[in-house]
Amino acid sequence: MEKDNFDEIIRRSIAIRKKYHELEMTHHGSEWTVEEDALAYLTDAGLVGRDIMSQQLRWPKVGSEAELEHKLGENIWWLIVLAERSGIDIKDAVHNFLDKTETVLK
Template sequence: MSKHNLDEIIRRSLEIRGKYHELELQHHGSEWTVEEDALAYLTDAGLVGRNIMSQQQRWPKENSRNELEHKLGENIWWLIVLADRSGIDIKDAVQKFISSKEQLLIN
């Protein structure tokens, strides 16, 4: 698989989220809500910030490139999941965003 195949990344992301839903049902009796998914995403987004600060030597924690890389990937995974659960095609959303910024800033 090409690492640039967004369709495959989306498919695999949603398959993984489905497995987490199974664990949630098993351990808690219900799946996380979209709001709980959003909160988990925000928590991980905050950790990206801390990892960036650490990388830039502005936070008193040993820099871990692997941890930052993991959290960046996890944040993209959460965005794919949140878009899907909200009925939004993430590819279309990114395309529209990029096009609007290009029109505003480049054209």
């Protein structure tokens, strides 16, 4: 299967988040707030750190390689979701960051 372009990744990410909102309504009677999404992202970011430590043999954990791949993808998904929920175009944000950083490092 061919890898998706970034627009398609964004579209799929937002569609998945909408499905999770439906589950939240079913289980809790309300959707998670942006703050709750941010907390979930930070939790997953912390797990990336542990999985990296495990991959580098600095933390004992079985199965961390597959989880690391999953969590890296999930963290990108969360960033897309957080950008969308905050009214920020993630493509512009990444482009602007790269431009600014490349200029600083010249």
